[in-house]
Amino acid sequence: MTVDRQSTQARDGEDRSIIAERITRTFDELVAVDTVDLAVPSGEIFGFLGPNGAGKSTLVRVLTTILAPTRGRATVAGHDVVRDGAAVRCAIGVALQDVGLDGLMTARELLVLQGRVFGHPAGEARENAARLLETVGLADVDPDKRVGDYSGGMKRRLDLALALVHRPGILFLDEPTTGLDPVSRAAIWEEVRRLNGDDGVTIFLTTQYLEEADRLADHVAIIDKGRIVAEGTPTELKREIGNESVILTFGDAGTAGRAAEVLAPMAEQRQLTGEELVLYFASAGGVVAEIVRRLDGADVPLKGLALSQPSLDDVFLRATGVRLSDADETVRDEAEEAPPEGSSAGVAAGRGGGS
Amino acid sequence: MTDVLLLVNRSLRVVLRQPAAIIPSVAISVFFLFVYNSGLSSVADLPGFQGSYLAFILPVAIVSAAVSGAGLAGQELIRDIESGYFTKLLLTPTARLSLVWGPMIAAATLLVAQVVLIIGLALLLGLDPATGVLGVLMVIFFAFVWGMAFAGYSVLMALKTKNAAAAQAATFAFFPLIFLSTTFVPEEYITAEWLKWAARINPTTYVFEAMRSLLIEGWQAGPLLIGLAVVAGFATLTGGLALRAAYKETQLTK
Numbered sequence: 001m002t003v004d005r006q007s008t009q010a011r012d013g014e015d016r017s018i019i020a021e022r023i024t025r026t027f028d029e030l031v032a033v034d035t036v037d038l039a040v041p042s043g044e045i046f047g048f049l050g051p052n053g054a055g056k057s058t059l060v061r062v063l064t065t066i067l068a069p070t071r072g073r074a075t076v077a078g079h080d081v082v083r084d085g086a087a088v089r090c091a092i093g094v095a096l097q098d099v100g101l102d103g104l105m106t107a108r109e110l111l112v113l114q115g116r117v118f119g120h121p122a123g124e125a126r127e128n129a130a131r132l133l134e135t136v137g138l139a140d141v142d143p144d145k146r147v148g149d150y151s152g153g154m155k156r157r158l159d160l161a162l163a164l165v166h167r168p169g170i171l172f173l174d175e176p177t178t179g180l181d182p183v184s185r186a187a188i189w190e191e192v193r194r195l196n197g198d199d200g201v202t203i204f205l206t207t208q209y210l211e212e213a214d215r216l217a218d219h220v221a222i223i224d225k226g227r228i229v230a231e232g233t234p235t236e237l238k239r240e241i242g243n244e245s246v247i248l249t250f251g252d253a254g255t256a257g258r259a260a261e262v263l264a265p266m267a268e269q270r271q272l273t274g275e276e277l278v279l280y281f282a283s284a285g286g287v288v289a290e291i292v293r294r295l296d297g298a299d300v301p302l303k304g305l306a307l308s309q310p311s312l313d314d315v316f317l318r319a320t321g322v323r324l325s326d327a328d329e330t331v332r333d334e335a336e337e338a339p340p341e342g343s344s345a346g347v348a349a350g351r352g353g354g355s
Numbered sequence: 356m357t358d359v360l361l362l363v364n365r366s367l368r369v370v371l372r373q374p375a376a377i378i379p380s381v382a383i384s385v386f387f388l389f390v391y392n393s394g395l396s397s398v399a400d401l402p403g404f405q406g407s408y409l410a411f412i413l414p415v416a417i418v419s420a421a422v423s424g425a426g427l428a429g430q431e432l433i434r435d436i437e438s439g440y441f442t443k444l445l446l447t448p449t450a451r452l453s454l455v456w457g458p459m460i461a462a463a464t465l466l467v468a469q470v471v472l473i474i475g476l477a478l479l480l481g482l483d484p485a486t487g488v489l490g491v492l493m494v495i496f497f498a499f500v501w502g503m504a505f506a507g508y509s510v511l512m513a514l515k516t517k518n519a520a521a522a523q524a525a526t527f528a529f530f531p532l533i534f535l536s537t538t539f540v541p542e543e544y545i546t547a548e549w550l551k552w553a554a555r556i557n558p559t560t561y562v563f564e565a566m567r568s569l570l571i572e573g574w575q576a577g578p579l580l581i582g583l584a585v586v587a588g589f590a591t592l593t594g595g596l597a598l599r600a601a602y603k604e605t606q607l608t609k
C-alpha cells in the first residue's frame with residue numbers, strides 16, 4: 001500500500017496529528033507511562049523531554065503501535081493505535097533510539113526493500129533510495145557498502161532515511177542524536193528542520209538534551225517518572241518561572257536552606273537543590289544588591305552568584321525538584337538494580353535502552 | 356505474496372554472505388553420506404535387503420541436512436531481533452505471515468540447494484534412483500517441505516527464546532529423531548523391541564520410507580502418501596505455531 005502525505009493529513013479532521021488520552025503502560029509492577037494526555041497539532045515539531053527511564057520511549061512505542069497501552073486511548077493520523085494499527089503504521093515514519101539496520105545489507109538494499117514493502121515498484125524504489133541518500137547527506141558514501149561498516153552517525157542518518165521512504169506525514173524520532181558527535185547532531189537537526197519546514201512533516205521528537213528541545217521544538221512536554229510534569233512552548237515554559245534567574249551557591253546544603261528562608265520574601269519562584277538556590281525574577285538586575293545585603297544581614301555566607309536566563313533545565317528543576325542531568329544520574333543508578341524496561345514485553349518492545 | 360518473495364530474497368542474500376553459517380550443515384550431510392555409505396555398505400549384503408546401501412542411507416543425509424540447515428531460519432530471525440531490523444519490518448505494512456515465512460522459505464530453499472549437491476555426489480558414487488529424474492525431484496520436494504517444518508520449529512524457538520544459543524540448542528534436540536528410526540537398517544533388522552517402537556512412532560521413519568521407496572522400489576502410493584501427510588502435517592503445525600508466536604510475542608496492535 002502506497003501512502004502519501006496528503007491522504008494522511010486529510011484524515012486528520014481536527015488538525016491534531018497525535019492525540020493521547022490518559023495513556024498508561026505498565027510492565028508488571030513498573031508504571032512506565034502514567035495517565036499521559038497529549039495533543040500534537042499537525043505540522044509541529046513536538047519535543048518530548050525527559051531523563052533516561054522517564055517513559056519517553058515507552059510512549060513512542062505505544063503511539064507507533066509496537067506496544068499496546070495498558071489503559072487509555074491514542075489516535076495517530078486519525079487512527080486508533082490499538083484498533084487500527086496497520087493504518088497508523090502506513091501514516092508514520094519511525095526512527096527508534098536503537099537504529100534498526102541489518103549490518104549485512106547495504107544502504108541501497110535496505111532502502112529499496114523498505115520501498116518495496118511499502119508498495120513502491122522496483123524502479124521507483126531504486127530512484128527513491130538514491131534521492132533519500134542524498135537527502136540525509138549520505139550521497140558521498142558508496143550505497144553498496146555494507147551498513148555494518150558505517151559510523152554511528154551514518155547509521156542514524158540511514159535509519160532516518162528508512163523512516164522517510166514512504167513519505168510519511170508524521171515522523172517519530174526517538175532520541176535521534178543520542179551518542180552522536182556535534183557535527184552529526186547538527187546534521188540531524190538541520191534535516192529535522194527541513195522536513196518540518198519544507199515538507200510540513202509533523203515531528204514527535206523525544207530527547208534528553210535540553211538544547212535540542214529548545215532549538216527544535218515548537219511545543220515541549222516534560223516527562224518524569226512516567227508523568228507529564230510541564231507542557232507548553234519553550235518560551236512559555238521559561239516565562240512561567242521568570243525572565244531571569246539568580247543562581248546562588250553556598251558552602252553546604254544547610255546554609256543554602258537558611259538562605260532560602262531569608263530570601264523567600266523577595267522571590268516567589270525559587271528552587272533549592274543541595275548547595276544551590278535559584279531565584280527567578282521578571283528582571284534580576286536590580287535585585288542582586290538587595291540579595292547580597294539580606295544575606296549579609298542574616299550572616300549567611302555566600303560562595304558564588306551568577307545571573308542567567310531560565311532554561312528548560314530550570315523548568316525541569318521546578319517541576320521535578322532535580323535538574324535533568326542529576327535525574328539522569330539517579331536513573332542510571334536505579335537502572336543498575338532494576339530489570340530493563342520492557343523485559344517482559346515481547347520481541348518488538350524488548351530491546352535495550354530507551355526510556 | 357510479493358512481500359514473502361521480497362523477504363525470501365533478502366534472507367537468501369544475507370545468509371549467502373555468511374558462508375560460515377552454511378558450511379557446517381553441508382559438511383554434516385556429506386559426512387553422513389560418505390562415512391555411513393563406506394562404513395556400513397555391507398548391510399546391503401544381508402538376506403532380503405533391497406537396493407543399494409547408498410540409496411538407503413541418502414535420505415539420512417538429506418534429513419540431517421534439514422535438521423541442521425533449517426536452524427538458519429531461526430538464527431536469522433534472532434539476528435534481526437537483536438539488530439532491531441525485525442522491529443523496523445514490523446513497522447511496515449508487511450504481514451507477520453511474511454515475516455515468518457520469509458526466513459522459513461529461504462532456509463528451505465537453501466536446503467534444496469544442499470540436497471541437490473548431496474544427490475549429485477550420490478549420483479557420482481553410483482546412485483541409480485528407481486523412479487528416475489521425477490523421483491529425484493520428488494525427493495527434493497520432500498526435503499523442501501521437511502525443511503519448512505524444521506524451519507518453522509526453528510522460527511518458533513527463536514521467537515520464544517530470543518536467544519541464538521537457546522534456539523540452536525532447541526533445534527539440535529531433534530537430532531535424536533534421526534537415530535531413533537530405521538536410520539541404518541530396515542525395521543526387520545532392528546532387534547531391540549524398544550527401538551522398533553520408537554521407529555514406528557517417529558515421524559522421521561515415514562519420511563525415510565517415502566524417500567527410500569522412490570530411490571529403491573519405484574512409485575509406491577502407500578509410503579508416498581504417508582510421507583507426504585507427515586511432512587505436510589508437521590510443516591503446518593510448526594508454521595502455524597510460529598505464526599501464532601509472531602503475533603503473541605510482538606504485541607503489535609492489529
